[in-house]
Amino acid sequence: GESVGLHLPTLSVQEGDNSIINCAYSNSASDYFIWYKQESGKGPQFIIDIRSNMDKRQGQRVTVLLNKTVKHLSLQIAATQPGDSAVYFCAELLHQAGTALIFGKGTTLSVSS
Amino acid sequence: ETGVTQSPTHLIKTRGQQVTLRCSSQSGHNTVSWYQQALGQGPQFIFQYYREEENGRGNFPPRFSGLQFPNYSSELNVNALELDDSALYLCASSSRIADTQYFGPGTRLTVL
Numbered sequence: 001g002e003s004v005g006l007h008l009p010t011l012s013v014q015e016g017d018n019s020i021i022n023c024a025y026s027n028s029a030s031d032y033f034i035w036y037k038q039e040s041g042k043g044p045q046f047i048i049d050i051r052s053n054m055d056k057r058q059g060q061r062v063t064v065l066l067n068k069t070v071k072h073l074s075l076q077i078a079a080t081q082p083g084d085s086a087v088y089f090c091a092e093l094l095h096q097a098g099t100a101l102i103f104g105k106g107t108t109l110s111v112s113s
Numbered sequence: 114e115t116g117v118t119q120s121p122t123h124l125i126k127t128r129g130q131q132v133t134l135r136c137s138s139q140s141g142h143n144t145v146s147w148y149q150q151a152l153g154q155g156p157q158f159i160f161q162y163y164r165e166e167e168n169g170r171g172n173f174p175p176r177f178s179g180l181q182f183p184n185y186s187s188e189l190n191v192n193a194l195e196l197d198d199s200a201l202y203l204c205a206s207s208s209r210i211a212d213t214q215y216f217g218p219g220t221r222l223t224v225l
Contacts, residue, residue, distance in 0.1 A: 032211065034213060034214075036216075042218055042219070043115075043117075043203050043216035043217050043218045043219045044156065044203070044216045045115075045216070046115075046213060046215060046216075049213055089155050089156075091155075093211060095211070096169070098146075098158075098160070098161040098163075098167075098168040098169015098170065098210070099146075099161065099168075099169065099210050099211050100146070100158035100161065100169060100171060101146070101148075101156070101158060101205075101214055102158070103155030103156050103157075104155065105155065106155055
Protein backbone atom coordinates (compact mmCIF):
# COMPACT_ATOMS: atom_id res chain seq x y z
CA GLY A 1 0.00 0.00 0.00
CA GLU A 2 0.90 3.64 -0.34
CA SER A 3 2.26 5.41 2.73
CA VAL A 4 3.71 8.79 3.48
CA GLY A 5 6.05 9.72 6.28
CA LEU A 6 5.35 13.43 6.11
CA HIS A 7 2.18 15.28 5.29
CA LEU A 8 1.51 15.44 1.57
CA PRO A 9 -1.37 17.42 0.11
CA THR A 10 -2.36 14.63 -2.26
CA LEU A 11 -2.25 10.84 -2.22
CA SER A 12 -3.15 8.64 -5.19
CA VAL A 13 -3.77 4.92 -4.72
CA GLN A 14 -5.25 2.01 -6.61
CA GLU A 15 -8.50 0.41 -5.50
CA GLY A 16 -7.77 -2.32 -2.98
CA ASP A 17 -4.52 -0.78 -1.75
CA ASN A 18 -4.04 0.30 1.85
CA SER A 19 -3.71 4.06 2.36
CA ILE A 20 -1.90 5.91 5.12
CA ILE A 21 -2.49 9.61 5.69
CA ASN A 22 -0.27 11.48 8.13
CA CYS A 23 -0.86 14.57 10.20
CA ALA A 24 1.13 16.64 12.67
CA TYR A 25 -0.66 18.44 15.48
CA SER A 26 0.52 21.52 17.29
CA ASN A 27 -0.48 21.49 20.96
CA SER A 28 1.07 19.09 23.47
CA ALA A 29 -1.89 19.69 25.79
CA SER A 30 -4.45 18.41 23.27
CA ASP A 31 -6.15 15.28 24.56
CA TYR A 32 -8.64 14.43 21.84
CA PHE A 33 -8.14 13.96 18.13
CA ILE A 34 -10.57 13.33 15.27
CA TRP A 35 -10.26 12.40 11.63
CA TYR A 36 -12.83 13.85 9.24
CA LYS A 37 -13.57 13.07 5.59
CA GLN A 38 -14.86 15.88 3.41
CA GLU A 39 -16.34 15.24 -0.01
CA SER A 40 -16.71 18.05 -2.51
CA GLY A 41 -19.51 20.45 -1.58
CA LYS A 42 -20.24 18.73 1.74
CA GLY A 43 -19.44 19.26 5.39
CA PRO A 44 -16.75 17.23 7.17
CA GLN A 45 -17.89 13.73 8.11
CA PHE A 46 -16.64 12.04 11.31
CA ILE A 47 -14.53 8.95 10.64
CA ILE A 48 -12.79 7.99 13.85
CA ASP A 49 -11.45 9.58 17.02
CA ILE A 50 -8.83 8.84 19.65
CA ARG A 51 -8.07 10.19 23.11
CA SER A 52 -4.58 10.87 24.35
CA ASN A 53 -4.60 7.90 26.75
CA MET A 54 -4.58 5.56 23.74
CA ASP A 55 -2.07 5.07 20.95
CA LYS A 56 -4.24 3.06 18.56
CA ARG A 57 -7.91 2.72 17.77
CA GLN A 58 -9.61 0.65 15.11
CA GLY A 59 -12.88 1.11 13.29
CA GLN A 60 -14.39 -0.46 10.23
CA ARG A 61 -11.55 -0.50 7.66
CA VAL A 62 -9.87 2.44 9.43
CA THR A 63 -7.22 2.65 12.12
CA VAL A 64 -5.87 5.75 13.82
CA LEU A 65 -2.42 5.81 15.40
CA LEU A 66 -1.31 8.49 17.85
CA ASN A 67 2.32 9.24 18.67
CA LYS A 68 2.34 11.87 21.40
CA THR A 69 6.13 11.99 21.57
CA VAL A 70 6.39 13.54 18.12
CA LYS A 71 2.82 14.94 18.01
CA HIS A 72 1.85 12.82 15.04
CA LEU A 73 -1.38 11.17 13.94
CA SER A 74 -1.98 8.77 11.12
CA LEU A 75 -5.09 7.36 9.49
CA GLN A 76 -4.86 3.97 7.84
CA ILE A 77 -7.57 2.91 5.41
CA ALA A 78 -7.63 -0.76 4.48
CA ALA A 79 -8.70 -1.96 1.03
CA THR A 80 -9.26 1.57 -0.24
CA GLN A 81 -12.35 2.00 -2.42
CA PRO A 82 -13.31 4.70 -4.98
CA GLY A 83 -15.89 5.98 -2.47
CA ASP A 84 -13.02 6.84 -0.14
CA SER A 85 -11.89 9.59 -2.52
CA ALA A 86 -12.17 12.85 -0.58
CA VAL A 87 -10.16 15.36 1.44
CA TYR A 88 -9.12 14.05 4.85
CA PHE A 89 -8.47 16.34 7.81
CA CYS A 90 -7.13 15.59 11.24
CA ALA A 91 -8.31 17.86 14.04
CA GLU A 92 -7.23 18.37 17.65
CA LEU A 93 -9.59 19.62 20.32
CA LEU A 94 -8.11 22.70 21.95
CA HIS A 95 -9.38 23.69 25.39
CA GLN A 96 -8.70 27.39 25.06
CA ALA A 97 -11.43 29.97 24.56
CA GLY A 98 -14.03 27.25 24.44
CA THR A 99 -13.33 23.90 22.89
CA ALA A 100 -12.29 24.58 19.34
CA LEU A 101 -11.32 22.01 16.75
CA ILE A 102 -8.02 22.99 15.17
CA PHE A 103 -7.72 21.41 11.76
CA GLY A 104 -4.50 20.24 10.14
CA LYS A 105 -3.71 20.59 6.49
CA GLY A 106 -5.96 18.35 4.46
CA THR A 107 -4.86 15.48 2.28
CA THR A 108 -6.73 14.79 -0.95
CA LEU A 109 -7.05 11.05 -1.47
CA SER A 110 -7.72 9.89 -5.03
CA VAL A 111 -8.60 6.26 -5.59
CA SER A 112 -8.50 4.86 -9.09
CA SER A 113 -10.13 1.59 -10.10
CA GLU B 114 -25.76 11.90 7.45
CA THR B 115 -25.68 13.82 10.72
CA GLY B 116 -28.81 15.44 12.11
CA VAL B 117 -27.27 18.90 11.76
CA THR B 118 -29.04 21.09 9.21
CA GLN B 119 -28.09 24.51 7.87
CA SER B 120 -29.88 27.13 5.83
CA PRO B 121 -29.65 28.52 3.31
CA THR B 122 -27.49 26.27 1.14
CA HIS B 123 -26.10 29.10 -0.93
CA LEU B 124 -26.18 32.86 -0.56
CA ILE B 125 -24.89 35.76 -2.62
CA LYS B 126 -24.42 39.17 -1.00
CA THR B 127 -22.64 42.37 -1.87
CA ARG B 128 -19.89 44.06 0.09
CA GLY B 129 -21.18 46.00 3.10
CA GLN B 130 -24.37 43.99 3.49
CA GLN B 131 -25.33 41.88 6.49
CA VAL B 132 -26.11 38.16 6.50
CA THR B 133 -27.70 35.65 8.89
CA LEU B 134 -26.99 31.94 8.64
CA ARG B 135 -28.97 29.32 10.54
CA CYS B 136 -28.17 25.96 12.08
CA SER B 137 -30.27 23.28 13.74
CA SER B 138 -28.28 21.00 15.98
CA GLN B 139 -28.59 17.25 16.19
CA SER B 140 -31.24 16.04 18.63
CA GLY B 141 -29.86 15.91 22.17
CA HIS B 142 -26.93 18.23 21.40
CA ASN B 143 -26.62 21.42 23.46
CA THR B 144 -23.37 22.80 22.03
CA VAL B 145 -22.98 24.47 18.64
CA SER B 146 -19.74 25.63 17.06
CA TRP B 147 -19.30 27.68 13.89
CA TYR B 148 -16.41 27.43 11.46
CA GLN B 149 -15.35 29.29 8.32
CA GLN B 150 -13.75 27.29 5.53
CA ALA B 151 -12.08 29.19 2.71
CA LEU B 152 -11.56 27.38 -0.58
CA GLY B 153 -8.79 24.81 -0.31
CA GLN B 154 -8.29 25.32 3.42
CA GLY B 155 -9.31 23.55 6.60
CA PRO B 156 -12.17 24.94 8.70
CA GLN B 157 -11.31 27.77 11.13
CA PHE B 158 -13.09 28.15 14.46
CA ILE B 159 -15.29 31.25 14.76
CA PHE B 160 -17.08 30.67 18.08
CA GLN B 161 -18.96 28.17 20.20
CA TYR B 162 -22.28 28.37 22.03
CA TYR B 163 -23.23 26.25 25.02
CA ARG B 164 -26.67 26.54 26.60
CA GLU B 165 -27.30 29.91 24.91
CA GLU B 166 -24.01 31.50 26.05
CA GLU B 167 -20.87 32.12 24.00
CA ASN B 168 -18.31 29.65 25.29
CA GLY B 169 -15.27 30.70 23.31
CA ARG B 170 -14.22 32.61 20.25
CA GLY B 171 -11.54 32.30 17.60
CA ASN B 172 -9.64 35.08 15.89
CA PHE B 173 -12.58 36.74 14.17
CA PRO B 174 -13.64 40.40 14.44
CA PRO B 175 -16.74 41.53 16.38
CA ARG B 176 -18.75 41.91 13.19
CA PHE B 177 -19.10 38.11 13.42
CA SER B 178 -21.72 37.48 16.09
CA GLY B 179 -24.03 34.68 17.04
CA LEU B 180 -26.97 33.47 19.05
CA GLN B 181 -28.15 30.20 20.44
CA PHE B 182 -31.83 29.63 21.16
CA PRO B 183 -33.52 27.56 23.91
CA ASN B 184 -33.97 24.68 21.46
CA TYR B 185 -30.17 24.84 20.87
CA SER B 186 -30.47 26.00 17.28
CA SER B 187 -28.10 28.81 16.40
CA GLU B 188 -27.52 31.78 14.13
CA LEU B 189 -24.34 33.31 12.77
CA ASN B 190 -24.56 36.98 11.84
CA VAL B 191 -21.95 38.80 9.81
CA ASN B 192 -22.14 42.59 9.43
CA ALA B 193 -20.37 44.83 6.93
CA LEU B 194 -19.52 41.95 4.62
CA GLU B 195 -16.10 41.96 2.99
CA LEU B 196 -14.96 40.09 -0.11
CA ASP B 197 -12.77 37.83 2.06
CA ASP B 198 -15.85 36.63 3.92
CA SER B 199 -16.66 34.48 0.89
CA ALA B 200 -16.39 30.94 2.22
CA LEU B 201 -18.24 27.82 3.31
CA TYR B 202 -19.71 28.37 6.78
CA LEU B 203 -20.03 25.21 8.80
CA CYS B 204 -22.00 24.53 11.91
CA ALA B 205 -21.15 21.60 14.19
CA SER B 206 -23.04 20.30 17.18
CA SER B 207 -21.98 18.11 20.08
CA SER B 208 -23.66 16.58 23.11
CA ARG B 209 -21.19 18.17 25.47
CA ILE B 210 -18.59 20.89 25.17
CA ALA B 211 -15.64 18.54 24.83
CA ASP B 212 -17.36 15.83 22.84
CA THR B 213 -17.24 14.87 19.18
CA GLN B 214 -18.47 17.62 16.88
CA TYR B 215 -20.75 16.61 14.00
CA PHE B 216 -20.94 18.94 11.05
CA GLY B 217 -23.80 20.13 8.90
CA PRO B 218 -23.56 20.49 5.13
CA GLY B 219 -22.58 24.16 5.31
CA THR B 220 -23.75 27.41 3.75
CA ARG B 221 -21.77 28.70 0.77
CA LEU B 222 -21.55 32.49 1.05
CA THR B 223 -20.32 34.55 -1.90
CA VAL B 224 -19.63 38.25 -1.39
CA LEU B 225 -19.42 40.34 -4.55
